[in-house]
Amino acid sequence: MNARPNPVLAVRDLEVVYPGHPPVRALRGVSFELFAGEVVGLVGESGCGKSTIARVLTGLVAPSGGVAEYLGKPISPLGVGRRPLELTGIQMVFQDPGSSLNPRRRVGAQIQDGLDLAQRRRRGHLTSHGGAVAGSGALPEPGALPEPGAVAGLGGVAGSGAQPTGIAQPDGGPVRLDTPEDWLVRVGLEAGDAKRFPRSFSGGQRQRIATARALAAAPEVLIGDEPISALDASTQARVAYLMSSLAQSQNTALLFISHDLSVVRLIADRLIVMWAGRIVEAGPTESVWSNPGHPYTKSLLAAIPLPDGAGRLPAPAGPTGEFSAPPVFHTS
Amino acid sequence: MTNPGQAKAQAKAQTKAQQCPQAQAQESAQPRAQMANRRSLTRRIWRLIPPGLRQPLGIVAALIALTWLVICLVGPSIAPYDPLAQDLPRFTPPGSVAWLGTDELGRDLLSRILAGARVTIGLSLLLVCLSMLIGSLLGLLAGFFGRWVGETIMRFTDLVLAFPTVILAMVTAAALGASLFNAVLAALVVSWPPYARVVRSIVMGLRENEFVASGRLLGFSSVRSMRVDILPNTVGPVLVMASLDIGTAALLLSGLSFLGLGAKPPTPEWGSMVSSAVAHFDKWWLGVFPGLAILTVVIAFNFIGDALRDALDPGVEKS
Numbered sequence: 001m002n003a004r005p006n007p008v009l010a011v012r013d014l015e016v017v018y019p020g021h022p023p024v025r026a027l028r029g030v031s032f033e034l035f036a037g038e039v040v041g042l043v044g045e046s047g048c049g050k051s052t053i054a055r056v057l058t059g060l061v062a063p064s065g066g067v068a069e070y071l072g073k074p075i076s077p078l079g080v081g082r083r084p085l086e087l088t089g090i091q092m093v094f095q096d097p098g099s100s101l102n103p104r105r106r107v108g109a110q111i112q113d114g115l116d117l118a119q120r121r122r123r124g125h126l127t128s129h130g131g132a133v134a135g136s137g138a139l140p141e142p143g144a145l146p147e148p149g150a151v152a153g154l155g156g157v158a159g160s161g162a163q164p165t166g167i168a169q170p171d172g173g174p175v176r177l178d179t180p181e182d183w184l185v186r187v188g189l190e191a192g193d194a195k196r197f198p199r200s201f202s203g204g205q206r207q208r209i210a211t212a213r214a215l216a217a218a219p220e221v222l223i224g225d226e227p228i229s230a231l232d233a234s235t236q237a238r239v240a241y242l243m244s245s246l247a248q249s250q251n252t253a254l255l256f257i258s259h260d261l262s263v264v265r266l267i268a269d270r271l272i273v274m275w276a277g278r279i280v281e282a283g284p285t286e287s288v289w290s291n292p293g294h295p296y297t298k299s300l301l302a303a304i305p306l307p308d309g310a311g312r313l314p315a316p317a318g319p320t321g322e323f324s325a326p327p328v329f330h331t332s
Numbered sequence: 333m334t335n336p337g338q339a340k341a342q343a344k345a346q347t348k349a350q351q352c353p354q355a356q357a358q359e360s361a362q363p364r365a366q367m368a369n370r371r372s373l374t375r376r377i378w379r380l381i382p383p384g385l386r387q388p389l390g391i392v393a394a395l396i397a398l399t400w401l402v403i404c405l406v407g408p409s410i411a412p413y414d415p416l417a418q419d420l421p422r423f424t425p426p427g428s429v430a431w432l433g434t435d436e437l438g439r440d441l442l443s444r445i446l447a448g449a450r451v452t453i454g455l456s457l458l459l460v461c462l463s464m465l466i467g468s469l470l471g472l473l474a475g476f477f478g479r480w481v482g483e484t485i486m487r488f489t490d491l492v493l494a495f496p497t498v499i500l501a502m503v504t505a506a507a508l509g510a511s512l513f514n515a516v517l518a519a520l521v522v523s524w525p526p527y528a529r530v531v532r533s534i535v536m537g538l539r540e541n542e543f544v545a546s547g548r549l550l551g552f553s554s555v556r557s558m559r560v561d562i563l564p565n566t567v568g569p570v571l572v573m574a575s576l577d578i579g580t581a582a583l584l585l586s587g588l589s590f591l592g593l594g595a596k597p598p599t600p601e602w603g604s605m606v607s608s609a610v611a612h613f614d615k616w617w618l619g620v621f622p623g624l625a626i627l628t629v630v631i632a633f634n635f636i637g638d639a640l641r642d643a644l645d646p647g648v649e650k651s
Contacts, residue, residue, distance in 0.1 A: 058549055060545060078548060080477060082551060082552070083548060083549065083551050088549070090549075092546070094545065094546065095542070096542055099541045099542045099543060102543040102564075102565075103565070114550060213546070
């Protein structure tokens with residue numbers, strides 16, 4: 001743990017206040033780090049500041065206090081001009097599959113935008129990895145992922161849908177990722193789909209395409225801002241697996257934001273739990289999952305419905321007053 | 333008589349007929365074959381049209397508009413009389429001498445309508461295109477950049493909108509001097525603001541879309557973002573608006589002509605023809621035929637606008 005290199009992303013005492021009457025304090029001093037190639041799950045209820053973090057990290061929102069750094073340099077807010085090339089190493093998959101793709105452009109052209117950016121980044125020596133060609137066997141074998149049975153036991157996620165499909169290369173050779181068609185195949189669609197418009201894809205397929213576009217840019221950091229919250233339960237797990245395995249195969253760090261702990265748990269190395277603009281608990285996934293220390297995390301875990309067929313309602317959350325307890329940080 | 337296309341069409345007609353036995357009972361074999369023949373021809377023509385544009389109303393409208401555009405080109409040469417000659421008896425009702433009648437000076441109405449197409453349609457199209465371009469560009473900049481750029485543009489737009497349209501156009505035309513081209517410029521001054529407002533509001537809505545943010549994150553410059561992500565998504569509503577606007581433009585131009593600020597009296601121009609018909613209300617043909625000409629043009633472009641929107645917008649269900 002201590003031998004880790006410098007973080008790709010570091011956030012210190014981040015504060016964001018949205019103007020208004022009264023002003024909304026979306027983030028009240030948030031600090032965390034993200035290291036190369038790891039998958040971090042950021043969970044919490046709606047309005048707890050998860051998406052605000054994503055927006056600060058991509059420059060869509062300017063922080064009111066604290067710093068957000070990418071590779072040691074502060075992230076500047078996105079202005080009228082073009083985004084600085086060195087910051088394009090942070091890419092994002094958005095929440096709404098309905099508007100994450102331009103309805104008037106063929107999906108191939110949209111993925112090509114990501115590939116073009118990767119080329120510009122390579123020319124500027126801004127990528128730490130090849131990007132265009134991922135090594136063979138970089139994708140984890142299905143067996144390396146949690147057993148479908150474990151999935152089935154959680155949050156109503158159908159076990160049959162948990163296997164990543166269509167991304168393993170049968171011949172085991174290096175995967176060429178030079179064209180939009182390559183990427184479509186990589187995310188489990190067909191090469192011929194490049195000529196189609198977004199309207200002919202389902203929500204889950206659109207999120208796959210958005211993932212392909214973001215990862216084609218060969219970023220150091222991929223942020224998923226609730227990318228699965230608009231999908232149905234079995235598709236959720238598939239898209240989440242796809243994002244994490246693809247990101248890991250090219251050593252891209254993934255910050256996966258969701259309110260659904262049961263899915264995030266399956267892919268994340270670490271968990272960060274947020275409540276009311278603060279981090280209330282953070283640590284390795286298994287440790288947080290099996291031994292939650294903060295009252296809010298406990299209530300979050302208790303809120304996961306049990307698939308025992310009894311139709312029981314989730315346990316009612318305790319009084320929110322106790323959530324303001326000091327944060328719990330697990331050490332590994 | 334036995335080409336494969338016909339056989340196929342006959343087979344199709346038979347299947348159709350089998351589906352509705354009543355029709356089969358009423359039709360004898362002979363007319364049915366003829367009908368199938370005719371249907372196969374229309375079908376073949378229909379297949380020549382790209383699938384996205386196969387909309388009956390739009391095609392009829394396009395044919396009408398095309399006819400008028402051809403008339404714009406060849407109108408004066410196919411006119412039965414000189415549109416300016418005052419040789420015929422005054423107020424001849426529509427008949428064999430003058431198909432659409434003559435006006436108060438004994439000029440042939442049909443000839444004047446054919447000759448006037450060039451003036452009215454040409455200038456209306458020019459006016460609408462120019463105001464669409466200027467208004468859309470300003471609206472795009474205002475909506476995309478917001479803040480002081482947007483505020484400046486929109487306050488200027490409000491300023492122009494605050495003046496009564498016709499009065500402002502009159503003042504501009506009077507200041508520029510009476511000529512048809514100056515009338516277009518004057519009309520342009522008052523025609524662009526609605527486009528700016530509409531485009532700005534569309535752009536402001538589009539800007540919130542996640543695909544626009546994705547584009548910016550992928551390093552799109554403002555220009556590329558506008559060109560690739562924003563502008564194509566404004567085309568539909570703006571085209572429909574422009575097609576509706578052609579009628580207004582024709583009326584505004586003829587209004588200026590009526591006031592002596594556009595087309596000078598002998599020039600055949602539909603708006604001025606309608607205007608001068610007002611003085612002779614009992615001679616119905618004076619106003620009806622130029623009015624019908626304006627109506628067909630307006631409706632044709634309106635349907636074309638609708639069809640274009642459907643064809644251009646992949647998200648809209650074809651109707």
